[in-house]
Amino acid sequence: MSQQELIRQSACDVVAKLKTGEVSPVDLLDVLEKRIAEVDGKVNALPILCIERAREHAKALMRKPVSERGLLAGLPMPIKDLSDVAGVRNTQGSPIFKDHVSARSDILVERLEDNGAVVYAKSNTPEFGAGANTFNEVFGATLNPFDTSRSAAGSSGGAAVALATGMAWLAHGSDMGGSLRNPASFCGVVGMRPSIGRVAHTPKFKLDRTLGVQGPMARNVEDLALLLDAMSGEHPADPLSLPALSSSFLSAARSGNKPKRVAYSPDLGITPVDPEVAAITRKAAERFTEAGCIVEEAHPDLSEAHECFHVLRAFDFAISKAALLRKHRDLLKPEVIWNIEEGLKLTVEQIQRAEAQRVAMTARAVEFFKTYDLLLAPTTIVAPFPVQNRYVAECAGKKFDNYVQWLGIVYAITLACCPALSLPCGFTNLGLPVGLQIVGPPRGEAQVLAGAKVLEDILGLRGTTPIDPREPR
Template structure:
């Protein structure tokens, strides 16, 4: 039995049956960390009490006290504060920063039995769809270490796909949980803002960036939501769960006659043929499972400027206390802050107006369909040392963020959005498919993701081949 290739769901079952111990689990994951992290640079700071944490949950298991995430190794994105564990935000200004308090999501993970293995790499303050920074360098893709793992939760995705962790915590503003999920062949979920409250935060009423999970399977993400979702008095952004059972709903599956629409290019930026063919094939394969699938046109490109303006405002709020030191930041973060400083009140009014139109558009859409399926990325993974893909389907990209429009346009809606692997290119590189669900329907998005994983499986990367 290869422990690190088990799903989190399977691992938990074996721990509860006392066929596996938390110490055996953490040892297996630490072996992968020792073997693969020097080549992938996914985990940037290792917890110094990993085995002590495992011993605690070992004792609880011996006393038949089991917790929802009992003994699961988890990676925390290096923008999420962890008490007594370095949190650098991928920024030289914070290279030696050690928080005194855990973020709320970390508190909940720990309380529910998770083992915090360490921090996972991210671009500076999570700005960018490729993971590199001046503190720790570049994270590489387990499917091909010359290529990007995506971003900004790239370290978490690479660690998951290579068996260093069982669950990854991350954040998503414009696609940071979905882009690396697509590039690394795992499942990512951007939940409804407030479902997992973000505390602490420089932007308390933030309805753009969310905290969320990545895992190898849809069931694993549901397990995490059952443990960490729910409102908190620490945050004004709240999404009550009212007793929702995430895993139970996912395991029930979706009913026959579910109505799905597929759109190949919601951003009107073009898409590589091979990527589109894989996403289309996986979508229409669902018909064999009783799902109604129809191809439609669904253009959200009108909202591109809206996102960029709101992103600029978001960057100013998040970095307000550092604005006078912005010239010490890297080019991506500096560019975002400078763009924010140029935004007018009229720009923001237009942005909020156009954002509202995305909601109205989906409100009409859901009168006929249950889900929208669309490619997560327009390209497969590109060279890791490249900031962003220069062209898509022969079309030149104007800025480093244009290529992630398929994800950032959907962020405007505040709808639950999953990314699930749906196929491999001829070069054996994963391709992800986005699932957009109705408001506050995370468990149903995950149920469809589970079905897609079953009908279009891709497996895990052959690490002995790719990293030899």
């Protein structure tokens, strides 16, 4: 099989070849190293490579019987440059940590490696994952492969671009305000924010930080489900982590289970949306009727999302970054400084109000899902924008108050504690990808994956990536 053919294979198919011995983990690293050399200079997705570490790990794995190589059986994958990989740089996209090398791996990485993942790279991210445009002072900007003058979104932009360009079969990301979902939408791949606790990680700064979660990214729903299986399960070091379910997420994706009633909302009642994006996502959502589903326009009441997220995000930044502001203010980007300072100004009354709002929105979402199996909405309110714009300042005539407000359509779902997946659902007139956000009830990943696979089959867009990076039109 040629390099090009192997790059285009699904992760599930490549894992099957690993298990039969048709290819080895070392073969795959050779293929990836060549592909990275060919295309990464055009998009800047994987700025940190650890190929030799990966080769050593691959060779150790190959000394084990195939049955003991884990779910991923030696499949290489990148880790987002916010998580620790032992012996590898972890810059967090910040000049403060540009030379930092992790002494030990995050338990997320340990679990993936125990399950047969071979880590060969770190994917680019904005500084501390702040902002949905992947650029930083250490490595520069990651570019959208569908038009290299456009943003790849963020903060898991490097991961999404690596997938879209054939530099990865699977990728790790994380998500607070859509950081998995936004780049999946902008780059024509699939990204899922799982439920709180579904993926164990090493706690930092606060045991119960629940705005951000770790999650899987892939080119299609089945591959994503496979990676979620490899990521999932409880760990004693993460007190909020959930036990693995009795049946796999991959089996849920392949089950063919169809939702009976789904809701579509162009805006969740809280945000402007670009008319072309709204039209593309609505058309995709309505195709659920071809599977015999009822599709209605509805959404739970998420009207407090902007105020709530602003406070809770700022509180999180104050807890996790105040010490950096005191010591390294001159090295932090303005948006991060603003976020930390907003957090340091908060009163207990503001935090109490925001936490109560989150409880109320989650309760309303749980009630909503007693009527609807899934909630559908645009993942992003705009198509990929020019990369030199730090963020989206306005949409459909409405100016935003700050650099994260344009993300309300995803962070409202974060606040409601729901799992959500971004599925490629079409292209703009300029050929730029658009993602449909598919949301389920808390801990409802299985029904989200099943429904997403049903719609993926109907839309027929599977296989549109990987692509070679495309010059601006």
